[in-house]
Amino acid sequence: MLCDHCGKYAATTHVKKTVNGKTTELHLCAHCAAQQGIGTNFGFDLGDFWGSLFAEPAKRTQEDTVRCPDCGRSFREIADQGRPGCSTCYLTFYDRLLPSIQRIHGKTQHTGKVAAQADGTVKKERELQALRDKLNACIAEQDYETCAQLRDQIRALEQEGEA
Amino acid sequence: MAQEKWYQRSGAEGDVVISTRIRLARDLAHLPFPAWMTAEQREDVITQVFGAFPNDQPCAFERRRMSDVPARELLAMVERHLISREFARDPSGEALLITADEGVSIMVGEEDHLRIQVLRSGFDLDSAWQEATCWDDYLDTRLHFAFDERLGYLTQCPTNLGTGMRASVMLHLPALQEKGIIQQLSVTVSKLGLTIRGLYGEGSKPEGALYQISNQVTLGITEQEAIDNLRSIVNQIIREERSCREQLKDSPAFEDRVFRSLGILQNARLLTGNEFMTLISPVRMGVALGMIDHTDLNALNSLLIDAGAGALMEAAGEELDAAQRDVRRAALVRERLR
Numbered sequence A: 001m002l003c004d005h006c007g008k009y010a011a012t013t014h015v016k017k018t019v020n021g022k023t024t025e026l027h028l029c030a031h032c033a034a035q036q037g038i039g040t041n042f043g044f045d046l047g048d049f050w051g052s053l054f055a056e057p058a059k060r061t062q063e064d065t066v067r068c069p070d071c072g073r074s075f076r077e078i079a080d081q082g083r084p085g086c087s088t089c090y091l092t093f094y095d096r097l098l099p100s101i102q103r104i105h106g107k108t109q110h111t112g113k114v115a116a117q118a119d120g121t122v123k124k125e126r127e128l129q130a131l132r133d134k135l136n137a138c139i140a141e142q143d144y145e146t147c148a149q150l151r152d153q154i155r156a157l158e159q160e161g162e163a
Numbered sequence B: 001m002a003q004e005k006w007y008q009r010s011g012a013e014g015d016v017v018i019s020t021r022i023r024l025a026r027d028l029a030h031l032p033f034p035a036w037m038t039a040e041q042r043e044d045v046i047t048q049v050f051g052a053f054p055n056d057q058p059c060a061f062e063r064r065r066m067s068d069v070p071a072r073e074l075l076a077m078v079e080r081h082l083i084s085r086e087f088a089r090d091p092s093g094e095a096l097l098i099t100a101d102e103g104v105s106i107m108v109g110e111e112d113h114l115r116i117q118v119l120r121s122g123f124d125l126d127s128a129w130q131e132a133t134c135w136d137d138y139l140d141t142r143l144h145f146a147f148d149e150r151l152g153y154l155t156q157c158p159t160n161l162g163t164g165m166r167a168s169v170m171l172h173l174p175a176l177q178e179k180g181i182i183q184q185l186s187v188t189v190s191k192l193g194l195t196i197r198g199l200y201g202e203g204s205k206p207e208g209a210l211y212q213i214s215n216q217v218t219l220g221i222t223e224q225e226a227i228d229n230l231r232s233i234v235n236q237i238i239r240e241e242r243s244c245r246e247q248l249k250d251s252p253a254f255e256d257r258v259f260r261s262l263g264i265l266q267n268a269r270l271l272t273g274n275e276f277m278t279l280i281s282p283v284r285m286g287v288a289l290g291m292i293d294h295t296d297l298n299a300l301n302s303l304l305i306d307a308g309a310g311a312l313m314e315a316a317g318e319e320l321d322a323a324q325r326d327v328r329r330a331a332l333v334r335e336r337l338r
């Protein structure tokens, strides 16, 4: 998903705003989120996290048929028990857990170490992002020779695995 | 016991920093989190982790089942920061892997399936992280860690999602505590994604003036960023503590407190844990400032561990009641500070 604001980078910050009962979602990249002062305060409160799970009465009635394929829990059971049953719960109920996770960390996209069994798309995406950042800098500096090289590298990396 | 333990010597910035710790939370995919595991599943996790270190090869770790460890030794392990209090409470279905110098330990079956922990004397974040990430890599190739490209390592508590890394530095801050600015410091560091708390005792003046500062946020920040952030804040705290100590140094009241505390420790026949912590703190500051020269920071760091209730019982080889411990604690302290 691309940033709603600049449309250039991957959205990593997701904000929900409810005004007069109407909820709108905003998806921003790290840069635009920082510019708007979102996600820069790191404060968290554990009570806040689980409290927010309980504070979704409208959603509780729906989708309770969805269960974690590994431990069999529904979202409601996780909320009632105050913690997930297994790691797969996070993936099964990703969308519904994300607002609470963002409240804790201020961010929603992992940027640290990548485990061995990850499929590599994140690593590739990060490499691409680094190359695009370099390219932007070169364009600004009017270093067109390096630009051409970087563009080739980006194209090669993008095509990798597609063939 | 011939092998020297990590805590028996002081390290970098040892006048203020006691120790550094890196902890990584890791869970195995497709298994319930430990809180929900059956006895068989707990056994399965222990078998998998033990199995990651082949029996026919030399192993850096001693492998222990916690249910085989006597209660007094569990308490001593908590005091040596090897295991958590929660881990010691119910040792069934838990295991610990531990190196000879106790600098690396892996708790199996705590809040997460694995807690990889590296402890270092003094201020040593980089080498602690290097060692932790190395063992993490080793285990990663042999176990199937629960990981998601968006949320990072999937941990039982959402506060650990992302890197699953908690980097902590244990600080001795008697001068800042004396000045009453820890509260203010705590508010400041919380805005920077860090948390600081007293290590012993509740309230605004914990016994021993020992504090632990750690990173709080683990998602959307790299391990290196979290470590750099913590390092730069700790460096500022160290500078501040040192300058406050210099201001205290020449006051007769302070000098009196240092030597009065030393006098009691050298002569007392009964010492409770709290009294020991309260008295050792000004003595440690006196040693760091060069006012006392017949003991050193290495000896005091060891003493902080060895004077614990669990350590005293482990040394005695039997359970002791509080009164018996106070006698033994006073004897130990007299001998070490002679």
Ligand SMILES: [Zn+2]
Residues within 6 Å of the ligand: A003, A004, A005, A006, A007, A008, A009, A028, A029, A030, A031, A032, A033
């Ligand atoms: Zn943007």
Ligand SMILES: [Zn+2]
Residues within 6 Å of the ligand: A068, A069, A070, A071, A072, A073, A084, A085, A086, A087, A088, A089, A090
């Ligand atoms: Zn589950």
